[in-house]
Amino acid sequence: MKSQTGPLKPDVARPEKEKLGRAFWYLWSGTCLNRVGQLLPAFFTLYLVHQHLATVETAGWVIGAQGAGSIVAALLGGVLSDRFGSRRTIIYSQLITALFAGVLSLSMPVWGLAAVAFLAGCTTTVHRPAGAALVAQTVPASQRARAYGLLYWAANIGVSVAPTLVGAVMELAPRFMFILNAATSVTYALVATRIPEVSRRGDEGDGSPRKSWRLSAKSAAAPFLKVPIAPFILLNFLISAIYLQCRSALPVDMVAHGLSSGSVGLALSVNGILVVVLQPFTSYFSGSEKLLSKFFTASVLIGIGFGLHGVWHSQIGYVLSVAVWTLGEVVLAPLGTSLMAIWAPPEEQGSYQAAYFFAWNLGLAVGAPVGLWELENLGSTTFWSSTCALALIVAIGHIALAKSHPYGETDE
Template sequence: MKKLITIYGDSYRGLSTEAWLLAVVMLINRTGSMVIPFLGMYMSSALHFTKPQVGMVLGCFGLGSVCGSWLGGWLTDRLGNYRVQAYSLILTVPIFLLLPNFKTFESLAGMIFLLTLIADTFRPANSVSVARYAKPENLTKAYSLNRMAVNLGFSIGPALAGFLATFSYDWIFYGNAIAALAAAIVFIIVFRNRAPRNKIGRLLKGARNKAEGDRNAYLDTPFIIFNVFCFLFSMAFFQLLSTLPLFYKEARMMSEGEIGILLGFSGFCIVVFEMLLVHAVEHRFTPRQVMIYGTGIAGVAYLMLNVPYGLPWLYISMFILSIGEMLTLPFTATISASRASLKTQGAYMGFNSLAFAAANIFSPYIGTYVAAHYGYEILWFGTAAVLLFASAGFAWILKKM
């Protein structure tokens, strides 16, 4: 036990105060992450949408995310990460409050697009903020801490949403609004007058001359190819947020409360193990090796869903999927930040966020279409195949980068 405590201490050593404060804001915001995993069930059960309609609305979620990620990166390089994060958090509050009033397919699709357009401007700005406040030698740890906060919130949010859904789905939207407002208040109080901590941050804030040799993120060929494989990875992996809850409900006959707890278990695993895992692998393996293994492990987790065992097997599959996530996602942010120059971090982080967001346009529709026409078994075989292909793709392009 003493050795384990020492390892935990080593995992968190060197992280700046600001990195911890950013994680607190993210925790509060993501504790309200109730809408996303239950949106498909809400449309299917409460609004009686067909599976293709559910997929198209979730596709609008992804389209808004793409536009928001690009816009967030563009605005961050011009307005600064603080303003973009503050306005994003504040403006999402009224949209969450209004969403329960939109019950037709067309109106809900439009509102979901608007919600994610505004909400996802936060992501590249937040990634830049982490880079500017973290010590350069602890950048991956800082991103992992931020992700740990995301997943701690995600472990609380779906479990709470499952409880609220037993009364009314409307309360899920109200809970998201309360969390976004609380996160906005804390963020503004803590970061309004706080200067960047490390040397890179000061240079970024103070530089007015155009840096020489800046690469354009959208013309950087190896980085473009890297983001294509990030897109494929997220196309498959984020079935977690669209078809997987439907699979639990329709194929495994689980209640909303049971689904919320199982989804929350994923966040709990990441909170407990991610920092330990990153600390264990970041100095023993290259980012290339870690991402190859992580993507392949996620593919194995989806294959396990085709084995018709009981509830414990589903928890084991979710645990393995969480390991794949822990080994892959922190290093995509590190690679993107390291590829950028001083003046282009917003563009690079925005482009990487866009790659993940773009997948959310196609992933829900393709997933629900395959499930409706060919069954969940074919869906999970296809998902695993895409992840294994992405693993091979990372092996190739990261060797060139």
């Protein structure tokens, strides 16, 4: 009898790692495409002014209307996703976005541009909570954090490419910017047709009645009235108001400390580069375990990074400070949507994800004017120190909230 010299091998096959699925990768591709051709506020402003459609002041109102539409859409997207399905919401929102892009290319009074920009801001943003809900509905629970991180990565790849592409398109002809927006929106809609629709309670044939609009609105409001969702949303609003100072107070403060526009752009570009490089790796190791420690770490890194802006005013200082809070951003990116997916009822994933996106959009709308006022009146050192202190309060807030409502560490 021949003796066996090699190690014994079990007959049971090694379990394969759960995959994200084709639906996710269609969503990933569409998200990247959407961001590549998005209507960027900076280039939209240049178009309005250079085409003599608005003054600098009135162009600000048009851009503000576009931002207001995004805030409204954060909630609307959740309602539509829960009522009609994530796939349909994505498809129709992108087709309507393409239509509004064409309308914006036409000459019209400023009030008309503002009205259309508001609607365009709505349709451009509606797909985001719908996409987040789709991840919760189609991706295995153990892979959701990874999926949300990769989806954030897709958006940042698009954001990184968009300025260069849109700038080149505008050099050819300013109105081509709207054609690009329409083309990428239609392409995303076509890609989304490949996503299978998830069955929802209330669909025809499942034996249950579809929600009325009144109940849909009630579902949209529910996350803001429930514990632990409401305090969690507040904590994320506060951290978003801090993080989004990178779009308002930070560039102003950099220039005030002697940096040129080119140096400001170079320092801020570190954020996009690090996100694109690091997010795939952090997403691979993401999971729903130890979410509390990850929220705490992200909040502390963001606080320290922005706090350093008050004491480190050289070019290299700004670059390193941006790198610190970018690490916090990379850690934080998949956490909020992952935890909302755990806490949300299956039939209300869209509404709960929408509440999270609403908090982030509101953080920009409120944080930008408040931050600029505080920077001017309190001074650089005091202002950035206060942002650091607030971020540390948010970190402690997560610990306090998790004591009574665990952050999903034992869910998987």
